Amino acid sequence: MLVKGQIPENEPIVSIGLVLPVDEQKSIEIEFGETKEKIQIRANEKNLFLNRNPEENIYLTDSSFTLNPIRAGRGFHWEKQISITVEGELEIKIVYGYLFVINHISLEKYLICVATSEMSGECPQALLESQTVAARSWLLAAAEQKHADLGLDACNDDCCQRYQGMGNLTNAAIAASEKTRGRILIYDGKICDTRYSKSCGGISENNENAWGGEPKPYLRAIHDGNNSTIPNLKSESNLKKWLTDDQHCFCGPDYVPGNQLEKYLGNVDKSGTYFRWNVSFTQEELTILINGKTGKRFESIQSLQPLERGISGRIIQLRIDGKINGEPSDLILENEYEIRWALHPDFLYSSAFIIEANSTADSLPSRFTFKGAGWGHGVGLCQIGALGMSLNGTSFTDILSHYFQSTELRKIYD
Ligand SMILES: [Zn+2]
Ligand SMILES: [Zn+2]
Structure with a gap:
C-alpha cells in the first residue's frame, strides 16, 4: 500500500480492488489473454474453488486477464455489470464467504486505464493529460485511503477513481500518459490531493464545504470561465439568476456543445445536459x-x-x-x-x-x-470544463493551474 504523503522515488505498484467483499459476489470467470483459457472461480462459506479444486488463495501472473462480471457504478444511477481486461497480477481471496479480487499493477499502466474510464478515449490530448496528472496526484497523496482496511490503494469505481481496464484504450490516451509520466502537482512541498468531478456547473466548490476538514489552498472555489469574480450564490435570488441567465463557462454549452458531450463521456455515463x-x-x-x-x-x-x-x-x-x-x-x-x-x-x-x-x-x-x-461535488478539476478548455486549445499545464491554483507541476520519477 502507498504511504500517505510519501513521495515515491520510483514508479510504484498499486493495489486496486476489482471485486470487493461488499459486492457479495460468489463467482467470477477469468480468461487468460494469451491462451484464451477460461477458468471459473467460486466461493462458498469457507473456501475458494478454482474450477472444482479447493484453494486458499489464488495468485495469477504473466498474462492479461478478462474478468466477468465486474460491478461498475456501485449504488449510483449508472450502475451496471461489465467485463474488464487488466494487466499486472491478480490476487483472489475469500472474505466472509465472498470473493475479493485485487489487481496489483504498475501505476502508469493503471493511469492509462483511468483516463479512458473516467472520460472517453475520444477526448482531446490536453484533457487526457490533465486528467492523468490529477488521477496520479490523487492516488499518490493517498489522503482518503477509503479501503485501507482491505489493504487497497483504491477500488475500481467512482467511490475512488474509475478503472475499467484496457478495453477503451486509444493511442491518444497512451501518449497522454507517456507525456505526463511521473508528473504530479505539489503545494508547499506536499503531493496535492487533486479532487475532480464531472461538472462544477460554472463555479467550483471549496473542499471544506464538501467534506469538512481543513481548507486546502489549492482546492478553492473558482469561476470556471474567464471571470475572476464569483457572484454571491448564497443569496437565493442571485442563485436563481445565475441558473437562469446564459453563462459563458468552460463546462457550459458555449465550449462543449450538448450534442457532442456523449462522445466524450466515459462509457458508463448517461448522456444528458449536466450544466x-x-x-x-x-x-x-x-x-x-x-x-x-x-x-x-x-x-x-x-x-x-x-x-x-x-x-x-x-x-x-x-x-x-x-x-x-x-x-x-x-x-x-x-x-x-x-x-x-x-x-x-x-x-x-x-x-x-x-x-x-x-x-x-x-x-x-x-x-x-x-x-x-453541475454533476458531482464540484471540488477541484471540472472534467467537462477541462474538456471545454482543451477543445479551445488550452494546454494541460494551463488547465491544471486554472483548477488547482498556486500548485507546481513536478516530475518525481522517470
Ligand atoms: Zn473506492
Ligand atoms: Zn466547470
Whole structure:
C-alpha cells in the first residue's frame, strides 16, 4: 500500500480492488489473454474453488486477464455489470464467504486505464493529460485511503477513481500518459490531493464545504470561465439568476456543445445536459422518496429550506419540514452527499439547486421542482470544463493551474 504523503522515488505498484467483499459476489470467470483459457472461480462459506479444486488463495501472473462480471457504478444511477481486461497480477481471496479480487499493477499502466474510464478515449490530448496528472496526484497523496482496511490503494469505481481496464484504450490516451509520466502537482512541498468531478456547473466548490476538514489552498472555489469574480450564490435570488441567465463557462454549452458531450463521456455515463438540469416530483412522490431513503415517516412534505450553501450554490445543510401524525416534524440533512442521496431515487446530480414549490389552497405544495447546475461535488478539476478548455486549445499545464491554483507541476520519477 502507498504511504500517505510519501513521495515515491520510483514508479510504484498499486493495489486496486476489482471485486470487493461488499459486492457479495460468489463467482467470477477469468480468461487468460494469451491462451484464451477460461477458468471459473467460486466461493462458498469457507473456501475458494478454482474450477472444482479447493484453494486458499489464488495468485495469477504473466498474462492479461478478462474478468466477468465486474460491478461498475456501485449504488449510483449508472450502475451496471461489465467485463474488464487488466494487466499486472491478480490476487483472489475469500472474505466472509465472498470473493475479493485485487489487481496489483504498475501505476502508469493503471493511469492509462483511468483516463479512458473516467472520460472517453475520444477526448482531446490536453484533457487526457490533465486528467492523468490529477488521477496520479490523487492516488499518490493517498489522503482518503477509503479501503485501507482491505489493504487497497483504491477500488475500481467512482467511490475512488474509475478503472475499467484496457478495453477503451486509444493511442491518444497512451501518449497522454507517456507525456505526463511521473508528473504530479505539489503545494508547499506536499503531493496535492487533486479532487475532480464531472461538472462544477460554472463555479467550483471549496473542499471544506464538501467534506469538512481543513481548507486546502489549492482546492478553492473558482469561476470556471474567464471571470475572476464569483457572484454571491448564497443569496437565493442571485442563485436563481445565475441558473437562469446564459453563462459563458468552460463546462457550459458555449465550449462543449450538448450534442457532442456523449462522445466524450466515459462509457458508463448517461448522456444528458449536466450544466443545467431540472428534476420534478409530486407531493406524494417526494414524501415516499424521502421516507424510503431516510427512515422518516412523513405524511406530507411542507417545504425544503436550504440552511447553508457553499460558494458554488451547493446546499450543504437542508431542512425538510413536514407532518407526522398531524404534527409538524422536521429533518436536517447535513452535507451535499446526504442531500443528493435523499432527494433522488438514485442520486441527484448535484446539490447546487433552487427549490420551486407550487402552493395550493391548503398551502401544501402539490409539486416540487429542483433547478440545478453541475454533476458531482464540484471540488477541484471540472472534467467537462477541462474538456471545454482543451477543445479551445488550452494546454494541460494551463488547465491544471486554472483548477488547482498556486500548485507546481513536478516530475518525481522517470
Ligand atoms: Zn473506492
Ligand atoms: Zn466547470
